[in-house]
Each structure stands twice: as C-alpha cells, then as structure tokens.
Amino acid sequence: MPLRADLEAVRDQALATLDDTHDYYTYTQGAWRTLNLAVQRDGMVFSLQNLATGSTVSEKDLLARAQRYVAVDLSSGTLQQFVSTFENFLLEVLRLWLLAYPRSLSARSLSGREILSLPDKPAIVDALVEKELRDVFYDRPANWFEYLRQKVDVGAPLTPEAEQFAEIKATRDVLVHGHGVANAYYVEKAGRAVRAQAGRPLDVPEQYHRASWELIRKLVSDIGTGMAAKA
Numbered sequence: 001m002p003l004r005a006d007l008e009a010v011r012d013q014a015l016a017t018l019d020d021t022h023d024y025y026t027y028t029q030g031a032w033r034t035l036n037l038a039v040q041r042d043g044m045v046f047s048l049q050n051l052a053t054g055s056t057v058s059e060k061d062l063l064a065r066a067q068r069y070v071a072v073d074l075s076s077g078t079l080q081q082f083v084s085t086f087e088n089f090l091l092e093v094l095r096l097w098l099l100a101y102p103r104s105l106s107a108r109s110l111s112g113r114e115i116l117s118l119p120d121k122p123a124i125v126d127a128l129v130e131k132e133l134r135d136v137f138y139d140r141p142a143n144w145f146e147y148l149r150q151k152v153d154v155g156a157p158l159t160p161e162a163e164q165f166a167e168i169k170a171t172r173d174v175l176v177h178g179h180g181v182a183n184a185y186y187v188e189k190a191g192r193a194v195r196a197q198a199g200r201p202l203d204v205p206e207q208y209h210r211a212s213w214e215l216i217r218k219l220v221s222d223i224g225t226g227m228a229a230k231a
Contacts, residue, residue, distance in 0.1 A: 003100045004231040007093055011224025014089035018217050025078040032066045039063055075204040076175045083172040086216045093227055098129045141166045154226025157219050167193035168212045174202050
C-alpha cells in the first residue's frame with residue numbers, strides 16, 4: 001500500500017478511536033442518569049454483588065458511587081485514552097515516514113552485536129527506526145513536534161495547540177502517577193497552560209474534557225492529512 005494510503009489509514013483509525021472513546025464517555029453518563037431517574041422517580045429497587053471482592057450494593061449505594069464513577073473515574077480514564085490514542089498515532093505515522101525515507105536515519109547507528117543479530121537489511125532499518133523513535137518519544141511533547149517539523153513540516157500543531165497538548169499530557173501523567181494531585185513536574189511540563197499549582201487537586205471538568213478531545217482530534221486530522229499530502 002502506498003505511503004499516502006497508509007498514513008490516511010492510521011489517521012482514520014485514530015479518529016475513529018477518539019470518537020468511540022467519547023461515545024463511551026457520553027453514553028455511560030447517559031446510562032447513569034437514566035438509572036438515577038429509574039430509582040428516584042420510578043422506585044426501582046435492586047442489589048448487586050461483586051463476587052470477586054464480596055461487596056454488595058443496593059440501588060441507593062450504587063447511585064452514590066455513580067457520582068464518583070462519572071465525575072472522576074470516567075472522565076479521568078477517557079482523558080488518558082485520548083492522550084494514548086494520540087501518542088500511538090504520532091508514533092505510527094512517524095514510523096511509516098521513516099521506513100519510507102530511511103536515509104534520514106544516516107546519523108543513527110547500531111552496535112556490531114545488534115547488527116549481527118539481525119537477518120537482513122530491512123530488519124536493520126526497522127531496528128534503526130525503533131531506536132530513533134524510542135529516543136524521540138522518551139522526551140516531552142515539544143520535542144515530538146519539533147522532530148515532526150524536522151522530518152516533514154506540515155504546519156501543525158500551532159504553538160498554542162502544542163502548549164495546550166503539553167498541559168493535557170501533563171494532566172494525564174498526574175492522573176496516572178500522581179494520584180490526581182498537581183506536583184512540580186506538572187507545573188513545569190504544563191508551562192503557560194498550567195491549571196493548578198503543586199499540591200492542588202487536578203480535576204477533569206466536562207468542559208476541559210471536551211476541549212481536550214477536540215484539540216487531540218484536530219491534531220490527528222491536521223498532522224495525518226498534512227503528512228499524507230506530502231507523501
């Protein structure tokens with residue numbers, strides 16, 4: 001398949017994943033609201049048990065938990081998925097580009113032991129690409145985007161978009177590793193888009209969640225379409 005078609009396929013898959021994740025977020029919210037109406041208005045009564053933990057909840061217990069499930073767990077989990085989807089997308093389109101234009105990796109090297117363990121030239125190119133991308137993605141998003149501009153300048157993201165994404169990724173890192181509390185690393189990584197100082201809770205309100213999805217979807221579309229046009 002030509003490079004252009006491959007890039008468009010990766011772009012379209014990422015967009016579909018982002019849409020599916022937002023559907024999950026929206027429809028799960030709707031399901032909880034429907035359940036709340038059924039209990040509060042219609043008097044639905046039930047109990048559920050988790051056989052793994054042995055816990056049991058009544059309809060009232062579940063609705064009380066649902067407030068946290070929707071406001072915290074659902075928004076946090078789907079925001080993390082937005083960021084992961086973008087990371088996977090950017091990694092894959094850059095991999096496709098480097099495999100198509102391997103001469104751009106002429107400065108990258110492998111050890112003799114690494115080379116001798118590989119069966120042929122395509123395997124060596126694959127190893128060089130993976131080594132290159134591993135180093136690039138170990139760094140912060142600003143350097144991802146600078147690397148993208150060096151390899152194929154698609155005019156995206158714009159500086160405000162790059163700064164906004166850096167804050168979103170910093171938020172994801174806090175949610176995963178910092179128990180939802182901003183720290184010095186978050187403040188540094190978020191830069192001018194910082195939303196909370198160190199020691200303060202870092203929540204994911206619905207407006208922020210929607211804006212994050214919209215930005216990441218735009219980045220996928222702009223970068224994927226721009227790269228495909230230059231392939």
